[in-house]
Amino acid sequence: MNSFWDLFSSVNFYVTIIALATPIIFASMAALISNKAGIVNISIEGTMLVSALVGAIFSTLFSSAIMGILFALVAGVLMGYLFAFSTIKLKTNEILVGIAINILAAGLVVFIIYALTGNKSDYSSVPLKTISIPLLRDIPIIGKIFFDSLNLLVYLAIVVIIAMSFFLKKTVLGVRIRSVGMNAKAVDSIGVSSEKVKLIALLIAGGLAGLGGAYMSIGFMSSFNTGMIAGRGFIGLAAEAIGAGIPYVTALFAVVFGLVNAFSLTAQTITGINIPYELLNTLPYFVTIIGLVIFAVIKKRRNKNNI
Amino acid sequence: MKLKDRLVSYSKKRGFSFQTFFFESLKTIMAVLIAYLIAIIIILIVSDKPSESIYWFVVGPFSNMMEFGELIKKAIPLMFAGIAACVIVKANQFNLFTEGAFYVGGLVAALIAIYIKLPAVLAVIAALVGGGLVAAIFGYIPAKLKSSLNVNEFVSSIMLNFIVLWIGVYLISNVVIDDASGDTATQIIPEVSKLKILFSGTNISYGLLIVVGIVILVKIFFSKTLPGYEIKMTGDNENFAKYSGINVQRRVVMAQTLGIFIAGVGGATEILSNYHRFNWKTLPGYGFDGFMVTIIAKNKPLFVPLAALFIGYLRAGADLMAFNSDVAQEVVAIIQGVIILLIASERFFSSSFFKRLLDNYKERRDAQRMDVMKNE
Numbered sequence: 001m002n003s004f005w006d007l008f009s010s011v012n013f014y015v016t017i018i019a020l021a022t023p024i025i026f027a028s029m030a031a032l033i034s035n036k037a038g039i040v041n042i043s044i045e046g047t048m049l050v051s052a053l054v055g056a057i058f059s060t061l062f063s064s065a066i067m068g069i070l071f072a073l074v075a076g077v078l079m080g081y082l083f084a085f086s087t088i089k090l091k092t093n094e095i096l097v098g099i100a101i102n103i104l105a106a107g108l109v110v111f112i113i114y115a116l117t118g119n120k121s122d123y124s125s126v127p128l129k130t131i132s133i134p135l136l137r138d139i140p141i142i143g144k145i146f147f148d149s150l151n152l153l154v155y156l157a158i159v160v161i162i163a164m165s166f167f168l169k170k171t172v173l174g175v176r177i178r179s180v181g182m183n184a185k186a187v188d189s190i191g192v193s194s195e196k197v198k199l200i201a202l203l204i205a206g207g208l209a210g211l212g213g214a215y216m217s218i219g220f221m222s223s224f225n226t227g228m229i230a231g232r233g234f235i236g237l238a239a240e241a242i243g244a245g246i247p248y249v250t251a252l253f254a255v256v257f258g259l260v261n262a263f264s265l266t267a268q269t270i271t272g273i274n275i276p277y278e279l280l281n282t283l284p285y286f287v288t289i290i291g292l293v294i295f296a297v298i299k300k301r302r303n304k305n306n307i
Numbered sequence: 308m309k310l311k312d313r314l315v316s317y318s319k320k321r322g323f324s325f326q327t328f329f330f331e332s333l334k335t336i337m338a339v340l341i342a343y344l345i346a347i348i349i350i351l352i353v354s355d356k357p358s359e360s361i362y363w364f365v366v367g368p369f370s371n372m373m374e375f376g377e378l379i380k381k382a383i384p385l386m387f388a389g390i391a392a393c394v395i396v397k398a399n400q401f402n403l404f405t406e407g408a409f410y411v412g413g414l415v416a417a418l419i420a421i422y423i424k425l426p427a428v429l430a431v432i433a434a435l436v437g438g439g440l441v442a443a444i445f446g447y448i449p450a451k452l453k454s455s456l457n458v459n460e461f462v463s464s465i466m467l468n469f470i471v472l473w474i475g476v477y478l479i480s481n482v483v484i485d486d487a488s489g490d491t492a493t494q495i496i497p498e499v500s501k502l503k504i505l506f507s508g509t510n511i512s513y514g515l516l517i518v519v520g521i522v523i524l525v526k527i528f529f530s531k532t533l534p535g536y537e538i539k540m541t542g543d544n545e546n547f548a549k550y551s552g553i554n555v556q557r558r559v560v561m562a563q564t565l566g567i568f569i570a571g572v573g574g575a576t577e578i579l580s581n582y583h584r585f586n587w588k589t590l591p592g593y594g595f596d597g598f599m600v601t602i603i604a605k606n607k608p609l610f611v612p613l614a615a616l617f618i619g620y621l622r623a624g625a626d627l628m629a630f631n632s633d634v635a636q637e638v639v640a641i642i643q644g645v646i647i648l649l650i651a652s653e654r655f656f657s658s659s660f661f662k663r664l665l666d667n668y669k670e671r672r673d674a675q676r677m678d679v680m681k682n683e
Contacts, residue, residue: 086648092648104641111635111640
C-alpha cells in the first residue's frame with residue numbers, strides 16, 4: 001500500500017473495521033444490560049475468554065462452527081450465573097466477584113487446554129464460513145463491504161443492537177430491568193422480585209459475552225489462544241460508559257474502536273511512514289481513555305447547566 | 308468536637324472484636340478447605356498418578372530449604388502487590404494500574420541501574436525509588452481523572468496498563484535493546500545495583516526486608532497518621548467524610564498514587580532481585596493478584612504478608628506438581644478463584660451466621676440449666 005488514501009479506499013479496510021468492532025459490540029451490550037440492572041459487570045472479559053475456548057473445543061468436537069457458538073453461548077450463560085449467584089445470593093461485592101472470575105478464567109483456560117492437548121496456549125477451531133448474499137453483493141462498494149465477506153455472528157451483532165434497544169424500551173422485562181437499576185426497592189414493592197430481574201439481566205449479559213468470545217475464536221480467527229481477548233471485555237465496559245447507556249451510541253463507539261484497531265493493524269503496511277507496530281498497538285487504548293474523558297467532560301458540563 | 312477527636316472516636320468505633328476476628332478466621336479456613344477439596348477432586352480426575360501430584364502440590368514446598376525459599380521468593384512480589392492494592396482499596400478505589408506499575412517500575416529500575424553510575428547502596432535506592440516514582444506519575448493519571456471528572460478508574464487504569472506495556476515493549480525492542488543478548492532485552496543489570504541474597508542456600512533477596520518495612524509503614528500510616536485516617540474514612544463512607552470536612556478528592560488521589568508507587572517499587576525489586584536483564588514482553592499479572600491478596604487479608608495491612616505467603620505456597624506447590632507430575636500449575640487459578648469468591652461473600656459463613664449459632668447454643672444451654680434448677 002502506498003498512501004493513506006489507498007488504505008481508506010480499500011474495501012478490505014472497512015471489512016476489517018466491522019470485524020474488529022463486532023466483539024466490542026457484544027461485550028458492550030453485555031455491559032449495557034448489566035449496567036441497566038444496576039450492576040458493574042467486569043467479569044465480561046473472563047466470560048469471553050472461557051466462551052472463546054469452549055466454542056473452539058465444541059466446534060472441533062462436532063466439526064461444526066454453529067455447535068461451537070451454541071456451546072459458547074451456554075458457557076457464557078453459566079459464567080453469568082456464577083457472577084449472579086455470587087453477587088445476588090452470596091452478597092459479594094461485584095468488583096471482587098469480577099476480579100475472582102477473571103483470575104479463574106485466565107487460569108482455567110490454560111488448565112483445560114493443557115489437559116486436552118498438552119500445549120498451553122492454542123486450540124484450533126472450525127471457523128465460521130463467510131456469507132455472500134447474491135444480488136445484494138453486487139451493489140457497488142456497499143455490497144462488497146456488507147454482503148460479501150462477513151459471517152453470521154457479525155449480522156447477529158447488528159441484530160443484537162437493534163433488539164437490545166427495543167427490548168429495553170418496549171418490553172415488560174426490559175422496563176423492569178431498567179427500573180431495578182434505578183430503584184430496586186421500588187420494584188420489590190410492586191411484587192416483582194428485583195433479584196430475579198437482576199439474575200435474568202446477568203444471564204443475558206453472560207450469553208452476549210459468550211457470543212463475543214465465540215466470535216473471537218470461531219468467527220474472527222480459526223483458533224483460540226489465551227491472549228486473544230486482550231482487554232476487549234474492558235473496552236466493552238468503556239464503550240458502554242461512553243455511550244451513556246444508549247445501545248446505538250454504544251455501538252457507534254464500538255465501531256470507532258474497530259476503526260482505530262483496524263488502522264493500527266494496517267498502517268504498518270503503508271510505505272513511507274515508519275511508525276513501529278508496538279506504538280500503533282497503543283492507539284485503541286489511547287482512544288478509549290480519550291473517549292472516556294470527553295464523555296466525562298460533556299456529562300459534567302450538562303450537570304452544571306442543569307443546576 | 309474537633310476533627311481529630313472525631314476521628315479518634317470514629318476509630319474506636321471500628322474497634323477490634325475478638326469474636327468477629329475468630330469467626331472471620333474460621334470463614335477463611337473454611338474457604339481454603341473447600342477450595343482445596345475442589346482442587347484435589349480435579350487432580351484426581353485429570354492426573355494419571357494422583358497421589359504423587361497431590362504430594363508435590365501440598366507437601367512439596369516444605370520438602371527442603373531451597374523449595375521453601377522458592378515459596379518466599381514467589382510471595383515477595385505478591386506482598387508488594389497486595390499492600391499496594393490494600394492502600395488503594397482502603398479508599399474504596401479499584402485502580403488496576405498496579406499491574407502496569409510493576410512493569411514500569413521494573414523497566415525504569417533496570418534503565419537507572421544500567422545507565423546511571425552510582426556507588427553501591429545509592430545505586431539500589433535510586434533504582435527502587437526511580438521505578439516507584441515513574442510508576443506513580445502514570446498511576447496519577449487515572450486517579451486524577453477519577454477525582455476531577457469521575458472517569459471510572461477501573462477501566463481507564465486497565466487501558467493504561469496496555470499502553471505502558473506496548474511502550475515498554477517498543478523501548479526494549481528498539482531503543483534500549485542489547486543486540487548481544489539474542490533476545491529483546493536491555494543490557495545486563497550491573498551487580499552493584501542488584502539486591503543480594505538474604506539467606507544463603509535460598510533465592511530470597513533483600514526485597515523481603517524492603518516489603519516487610521513497607522507493610523509496617525503502611526500499618527503505621529493508617530493507624531497513627533491523619534491522612535491515613537482520612538483515607539480510611541473516605542473509603543468507608545465518602546459522604547460522611549466529605550461532611551466531616553475532609554478533602555475527599557485529594558485523599559482518593561493520594562491513596563491511589565501511593566499504592567501505585569508501592570507497586571512500582573515492587574516491580575523494581577522483582578527485576579533487581581531475580582533478573583539479569585529486563586525482558587518482559589507481557590504484563591506480569593501481579594495487579595489482579597494484589598487485589599486477590601488483599602481480599603484474602605480482609606484488607607488489613609498486617610495480614611497481607613500472610614495472605615501473600617499462602618498464595619506463594621499454592622503457586623510453589625503447583626510449580627513442583629507441574630514439574631514432577633502431569634497436572635498444569637494453572638489448577639491454582641481455580642483454587643484462587645473459589646477462595647476469593649467465598650471469602651469476599653457476605654453470606655458464606657458470615658460472622659453473623661456464627662453468632663446466631665452461638666446465641667442459639669447459649670439459649671438452649673441456659674434453658675437446660677433452668678430445667679435442671681427447676682428439677683432440683
